[in-house]
Amino acid sequence: MRGRLSLLLCGLLLLAGCHRSTRSDKATSDCRHSESICGSGTTCAANGQCLMDCRENLADACGPGLLCNQGTGACVAAQKLDCNEVPGLCWENQVCDAPTGYCREAAIDTALAYDVQLYDYTLHVDTAASTFSGQVSIFLVATRGGTATVTLDVGKTVEVPVEEGTAPYTPYTVTSVKSRSGAALAFTQDSTAGTLTVTLGTPLEANASEVLTVAYQGPLNPISDRKHDLYFTGLMRREGKLGHSLVQTFGWPHHTRRWLPSHDHPRDIARAIARVSIDNGLPVQANGVLVQESEGTPHRRTFLLRQPVPTYALNFIASDYTRVPIGTVDGVQVEAYMYPVATESAVPPLWWTGTLGAMKYLNEALGSFPFERYAMMQVPSALGGMEHATVVSIADTRTEGPDEEGHGNKLVIHEMLHHWWGDSAHQASWEEFWLNESLASFYTAEALGVLGGRSAFQAELDRMKAAIFKSPARYDDDALRWSRHPEEVPGETTRASFAAPYVKGPWIWQMIRLQLGESAFAAFMKRFYAATRFKPYSTTQLITLLNAESAVDFTPFFKEWVYGRGWPKLTSTWSYDSARRVIRLTVRQTQDVARYGSYTFNGPLALKYVFDDADAATASCTGEVTFTGGALESTVDIPCARAPTTMSQPFTRDLLVEIVP
Numbered sequence: 073m074r075g076r077l078s079l080l081l082c083g084l085l086l087l088a089g090c091h092r093s094t095r096s097d098k099a100t101s102d103c104r105h106s107e108s109i110c111g112s113g114t115t116c117a118a119n120g121q122c123l124m125d126c127r128e129n130l131a132d133a134c135g136p137g138l139l140c141n142q143g144t145g146a147c148v149a150a151q152k153l154d155c156n157e158v159p160g161l162c163w164e165n166q167v168c169d170a171p172t173g174y175c176r177e178a179a180i181d182t183a184l185a186y187d188v189q190l191y192d193y194t195l196h197v198d199t200a201a202s203t204f205s206g207q208v209s210i211f212l213v214a215t216r217g218g219t220a221t222v223t224l225d226v227g228k229t230v231e232v233p234v235e236e237g238t239a240p241y242t243p244y245t246v247t248s249v250k251s252r253s254g255a256a257l258a259f260t261q262d263s264t265a266g267t268l269t270v271t272l273g274t275p276l277e278a279n280a281s282e283v284l285t286v287a288y289q290g291p292l293n294p295i296s297d298r299k300h301d302l303y304f305t306g307l308m309r310r311e312g313k314l315g316h317s318l319v320q321t322f323g324w325p326h327h328t329r330r331w332l333p334s335h336d337h338p339r340d341i342a343r344a345i346a347r348v349s350i351d352n353g354l355p356v357q358a359n360g361v362l363v364q365e366s367e368g369t370p371h372r373r374t375f376l377l378r379q380p381v382p383t384y385a386l387n388f389i390a391s392d393y394t395r396v397p398i399g400t401v402d403g404v405q406v407e408a409y410m411y412p413v414a415t416e417s418a419v420p421p422l423w424w425t426g427t428l429g430a431m432k433y434l435n436e437a438l439g440s441f442p443f444e445r446y447a448m449m450q451v452p453s454a455l456g457g458m459e460h461a462t463v464v465s466i467a468d469t470r471t472e473g474p475d476e477e478g479h480g481n482k483l484v485i486h487e488m489l490h491h492w493w494g495d496s497a498h499q500a501s502w503e504e505f506w507l508n509e510s511l512a513s514f515y516t517a518e519a520l521g522v523l524g525g526r527s528a529f530q531a532e533l534d535r536m537k538a539a540i541f542k543s544p545a546r547y548d549d550d551a552l553r554w555s556r557h558p559e560e561v562p563g564e565t566t567r568a569s570f571a572a573p574y575v576k577g578p579w580i581w582q583m584i585r586l587q588l589g590e591s592a593f594a595a596f597m598k599r600f601y602a603a604t605r606f607k608p609y610s611t612t613q614l615i616t617l618l619n620a621e622s623a624v625d626f627t628p629f630f631k632e633w634v635y636g637r638g639w640p641k642l643t644s645t646w647s648y649d650s651a652r653r654v655i656r657l658t659v660r661q662t663q664d665v666a667r668y669g670s671y672t673f674n675g676p677l678a679l680k681y682v683f684d685d686a687d688a689a690t691a692s693c694t695g696e697v698t699f700t701g702g703a704l705e706s707t708v709d710i711p712c713a714r715a716p717t718t719m720s721q722p723f724t725r726d727l728l729v730e731i732v733p
């Protein structure tokens with residue numbers, strides 16, 4: 073660990089002093105004739121000069137209105153956001169769709185009825201009237217032949233509290249739907265079902281694309297009762313803890329449809345172009361990078377997110393923020409947007425710089441950060457934090473509290489982790505939610521271990537374990553990988569379906585590491601991420617990969633720990649037989665087996681016990697207890713020359729087991 077940490081620090085120090093400039097000394101040579109002229113970190117531009125390669129410094133290499141060409145590393149003008157005119161606009165594994173000028177994935181995901189590639193939305197928010205209006209052009213590809221209708225998700229009507237009783241509130245009304253050619257299309261908005269069914273002019277063949285432009289308008293979310301299910305959802309105006317006004321969206325788990333007509337399924341990832349203006353002039357931040365900014369009123373900003381993400385990770389937000397730059401890691405800018413008071417903007421430089429070291433570590437451990445910037449936005453409330461891609465939400469209360477609580481330092485790393493696990497590799501359905509949260513939480517602990525020593529990793533896992541044992545009812549009423557028909561979202565009918573992935577989940581990865589060994593685990597996780605980057609992932613796929621790439625059959629392990637509820641509880645009793653000079657150790661699994669099942673402990677997961685007699689001159693006695701085949705009790709005789717006085721259970725460091733008297 074020490075070696076890795078010092079490498080990391082060198083990397084960070086280098087970053088501070090590695091500002092590159094154009095290679096003017098080579099300007100007399102034309103690199104178009106000899107690529108080798110350009111040095112490391114530079115690329116040959118169209119004029120034959122070697123220029124800094126913007127791929128190595130994504131966020132700030134290209135000025136306003138310029139984008140980094142992913143093919144060449146040169147900055148290109150991006151006024152039109154048309155891939156026919158802006159070569160290199162498209163990201164990894166994307167190609168330019170010539171008829172639309174939009175990028176599309178080279179390989180379409182055919183699991184659902186259609187695959188959205190892009191939401192190109194233009195919205196104006198009128199805070200004075202508490203309304204918004206605009207349109208979204210949805211670039212989609214049909215996955216089935218004869219696709220004659222497309223059903224989009226829209227917000228349902230709900231009853232909201234008013235002065236006397238309740239009144240129906242519909243998030244927005246669709247006013248028109250047009251095809252790519254501009255033809256008006258027939259549509260039905262069903263605000264009870266929450267669907268917008270569009271009849272296409274001509275049915276689409278499989279793999280054919282269409283652009284549906286949906287115009288809509290509606291009120292901002294008026295729900296002010298914090299206890300209401302839909303309080304912090306859709307498009308809303310809220311006040312932060314210090315009274316600052318914010319205009320923002322919130323979509324998790326399936327509320328993006330409440331501000332954006334969309335294919336609001338976690339599997340269907342898509343890119344976004346956000347063109348947003350607000351009557352009060354608040355500067356907007358949105359997913360991706362700022363590419364255009366209008367003059368005059370209303371002041372409109374355009375952001376381009378070139379990487380596809382789940383709909384719940386789409387977001388825009390506006391407030392009178394102070395921008396706090398934190399640093400740049402491997403070309404990605406890390407920054408925070410805080411309420412404009414010194415007490416808040418002082419927090420990131422003091423407490424959130426762990427994001428730099430964490431990103432550096434994760435770039436090496438998993439693969440390069442898959443987006444173009446990482447901005448942390450202070451917001452009134454967001455389940456603590458929310459992994460809106462490139463513009464994560466951090467609840468404003470997290471900056472408070474005693475120093476021991478870290479002022480949100482772990483949360484900002486956790487939300488960054490979701491850019492690997494959740495926003496790029498993403499759940500194939502809500503039932504795979506545990507992958508997102510267990511991996512984000514496990515690698516947050518890993519990053520803390522790299523930054524603060526192995527004890528920091530162990531302390532984080534022990535904290536999770538203590539939380540589970542303290543409030544078992546919150547974590548034991550469902551499996552990590554649950555299954556529902558019809559589909560549900562996390563936390564809908566059980567508490568553990570939402571809560572357990574954060575604290576039980578990381579222990580699963582720790583126990584997988586124990587079985588694979590440190591280096592094989594590290595190599596496997598790097599491959600697992602490479603295989604799922606911008607692709608859907610699932611538990612069955614994980615098991616298949618684990619079984620294929622290791623000598624272990626992980627199927628029984630997942631059955632007990634991931635598909636089963638709860639965790640094992642162990643009671644150990646022992647006595648010393650002085651005649652035979654053995655310790656007789658009996659271990660029982662005491663969890664309710666009908667509800668939680670029995671657990672296998674053998675191989676690397678065998679339970680190791682240490683007995684000691686408090687005499688430094690004599691060696692301690694060690695023994696191993698195994699459980700297989702559904703056994704609930706196991707007894708072993710451990711040879712020991714003298715009667716011990718103490719028993720310890722070092723396996724509790726690595727296994728999620730509750731020791732009960």
Ligand SMILES: [Zn+2]
Pocket residue numbers: 459486490508509512
């Ligand atoms: Zn999370």
